[in-house]
Amino acid sequence: MAFTPEEYNKMSQKASPNSKSYKNIPMAFLIGGLVCALGQGLMILYQNAGLEKDTASTAVSVSLVFLSVLLTGLNVYDNIAKVAGAGTLVPITGFANAMASPALEFKSEGFILGLGAKMFIIAGPVIVYGISASILYGLIIYLFRLY
Amino acid sequence: MEIFIPLLKAFLVGGALCAIGQVFIDYTSLTPARILVCYVVLGVILGGIGIYPMIIDFAGAGATVPLTGFGSLLAKGVKEAVAKDGLLGVLTGGFTASAAGIGAAVFFSLLGALIFKPKDKS
Amino acid sequence: MAQRKGKYTIVFDDPPMIKSSAAIGSKKEAQGPLKHIFDVINEDSYFGQATWEKAESRMQQDTVTKALEKGQLSASQVDCVFAGDLLNQCVGSTYGLRDLGMPFVGLYGACSTMAESLMVCSVFLEAGAIQRGVAVTSSHFCTAERQYRFPLEYGGQRTPTAQWTATASGAAVLEKGDCPPFIRACTVGTIEDLGVTDANNMGAAMAPAAAMTIKHFFEDTKTNGDNYDLIITGDLGKVGTRLLRELLLQDGYNIEHAHTDCGLILYDMDKQDVHAGASGCGCSASVMCGHFIPLIKSGKLNNVLFVATGALLSPTVVQQGESIACIAHLIYLSSQKEGGRV
Numbered sequence: 173m174a175f176t177p178e179e180y181n182k183m184s185q186k187a188s189p190n191s192k193s194y195k196n197i198p199m200a201f202l203i204g205g206l207v208c209a210l211g212q213g214l215m216i217l218y219q220n221a222g223l224e225k226d227t228a229s230t231a232v233s234v235s236l237v238f239l240s241v242l243l244t245g246l247n248v249y250d251n252i253a254k255v256a257g258a259g260t261l262v263p264i265t266g267f268a269n270a271m272a273s274p275a276l277e278f279k280s281e282g283f284i285l286g287l288g289a290k291m292f293i294i295a296g297p298v299i300v301y302g303i304s305a306s307i308l309y310g311l312i313i314y315l316f317r318l319y
Numbered sequence: 320m321e322i323f324i325p326l327l328k329a330f331l332v333g334g335a336l337c338a339i340g341q342v343f344i345d346y347t348s349l350t351p352a353r354i355l356v357c358y359v360v361l362g363v364i365l366g367g368i369g370i371y372p373m374i375i376d377f378a379g380a381g382a383t384v385p386l387t388g389f390g391s392l393l394a395k396g397v398k399e400a401v402a403k404d405g406l407l408g409v410l411t412g413g414f415t416a417s418a419a420g421i422g423a424a425v426f427f428s429l430l431g432a433l434i435f436k437p438k439d440k441s
Numbered sequence: 442m443a444q445r446k447g448k449y450t451i452v453f454d455d456p457p458m459i460k461s462s463a464a465i466g467s468k469k470e471a472q473g474p475l476k477h478i479f480d481v482i483n484e485d486s487y488f489g490q491a492t493w494e495k496a497e498s499r500m501q502q503d504t505v506t507k508a509l510e511k512g513q514l515s516a517s518q519v520d521c522v523f524a525g526d527l528l529n530q531c532v533g534s535t536y537g538l539r540d541l542g543m544p545f546v547g548l549y550g551a552c553s554t555m556a557e558s559l560m561v562c563s564v565f566l567e568a569g570a571i572q573r574g575v576a577v578t579s580s581h582f583c584t585a586e587r588q589y590r591f592p593l594e595y596g597g598q599r600t601p602t603a604q605w606t607a608t609a610s611g612a613a614v615l616e617k618g619d620c621p622p623f624i625r626a627c628t629v630g631t632i633e634d635l636g637v638t639d640a641n642n643m644g645a646a647m648a649p650a651a652a653m654t655i656k657h658f659f660e661d662t663k664t665n666g667d668n669y670d671l672i673i674t675g676d677l678g679k680v681g682t683r684l685l686r687e688l689l690l691q692d693g694y695n696i697e698h699a700h701t702d703c704g705l706i707l708y709d710m711d712k713q714d715v716h717a718g719a720s721g722c723g724c725s726a727s728v729m730c731g732h733f734i735p736l737i738k739s740g741k742l743n744n745v746l747f748v749a750t751g752a753l754l755s756p757t758v759v760q761q762g763e764s765i766a767c768i769a770h771l772i773y774l775s776s777q778k779e780g781g782r783v
């Protein structure tokens with residue numbers, strides 16, 4: 173049984189079934205699209221209620237975040253995500269779920285080091301690299317007077 | 320019909336952004352967390368060079384709801400803050416623009432965790 | 442005294458017997474085809490406790506108590522308990538067995554722990570260091586998820602090669618005597634690593650360890666797959682099972698007709714959404730203690746190899762880019778105290 177890791181890698185790839193992309197990608201499209209369409213529906217609703225475009229957009233985000241956290245708490249979000257994949261990961265609802273789920277999970281280790289600290293274990297990188305990228309962008313436009 | 324068109328646009332563009340994410344999940348070894356980081360950073364870049372705002376004009380929530388929209392919002396915030404406050408705006412712009420979303424996620428998560436309990440999967 | 446046979450195998454002169462055994466499972470295990478093997482099914486995966494870790498501890502404690510009860514024994518009659526689980530510092534075992542007052546040896550072999558604990562307990566018995574011992578392990582889906590993967594409510598998709606950690610526990614009471622099944626021999630595994638880095642493909646990572654240990658045992662005892670009624674691996678699942686058979690075939694051993702895997706039989710692979718199969722120490726522990734050990738006891742099986750496989754990874758080293766080191770320990774169980782294959 174003298175296999176090199178490369179040979180074994182080939183063997184195990186052959187033995188491992190691939191993801192069912194023919195199902196996953198359409199489902200991600202469908203459910204992700206529905207989440208965004210829901211957002212657009214809310215957007216129209218809020219604008220009709222008299223909100224400015226930017227304010228309405230923020231209100232949509234907050235509403236979707238609320239809905240996502242609620243569904244996470246009701247143990248529903250993970251079941252939708254099992255089918256939707258990136259369809260529930262990529263929208264802002266995925267970001268909210270990534271914060272709410274560790275908060276729920278690690279409450280058992282206390283409010284400070286459990287709930288409070290671990291809330292960011294999945295979503296933290298998004299904030300770190302998103303904000304950092306925006307700061308780099310800001311530096312560039314500041315230095316080259318592009319604003 | 321007037322309502323239907325923007326909904327359809329949001330559905331198609333938002334769905335497409337998600338489908339691309341799924342392609343990354345299925346065909347690369349990128350973990351979901353990495354894909355999200357890529358989306359946000361990509362959003363900052365596309366927002367910064369002015370492409371993403373055009374997608375938002377077309378698709379509305381179809382572009383703002385995915386995390387690329389979050390990135391684009393960061394870029395927009397920085398741009399406005401730099402114009403208003405100069406160098407300090409470089410640091411404040413991103414957080415200011417994303418404050419509502421992050422604030423809501425933090426506070427609702429806290430509330431959610433106080434009320435609910437995780438359950439076994441089936 | 443135990444004899445060494447070949448380079449890797451320990452053969453027992455006066456083989457220990459398994460006096461009694463017990464298995465406990467939860468809801469998902471009860472929905473599978475092996476529902477009947479469990480002594481207790483607790484539909485509440487919290488086991489009436491406040492946290493998942495407490496739930497696992499409780500399950501392990503209940504399993505030991507049940508196994509002792511079936512052997513009409515009390516905890517004070519046990520000289521030593523050999524226990525382990527998947528959690529950091531093996532807290533499932535330490536806190537589960539805290540109140541029983543038994544001398545305790547904590548073991549970590551990931552999902553190979555059931556074979557490891559049976560092996561160590563047998564050697565203690567053979568050496569005369571103890572008169573009666575208990576081997577027990579457990580795993581809990583929820584404790585494993587939160588330690589190794591994601592929070593339970595996190596919306597993620599499992600890959601097709603991922604396995605489902607069983608919420609189950611198995612315990613066996615070992616002593617000297619004349620009632621089957623007997624632990625005739627064991628082979629201590631070597632750490633094998635063929636460079637698999639995907640923590641969602643444990644079966645592929647563990648198959649080389651199982652193949653190596655089985656090969657060592659066959660070489661040491663000059664036997665092959667035809668000499669055994671059943672070769673039971675721990676939790677290789679679909680992917681690992683296929684790879685194990687291929688690997689052994691390369692070495693000239695065909696085990697296909699005699700091989701089964703606890704990870705393939707615990708759940709209904711078509712109806713229950715478990716992807717590549719079951720995993721976790723509790724998977725092989727409960728299937729052995731609830732299903733196969735009673736079958737050997739009743740004489741339906743005579744010569745059985747139990748090969749539990751474990752992936753010895755931690756999230757920390759995997760994040761540092763390490764590949765997944767694996768191990769497999771082998772136990773040769775027989776309904777005969779003498780003769781047989783060793």
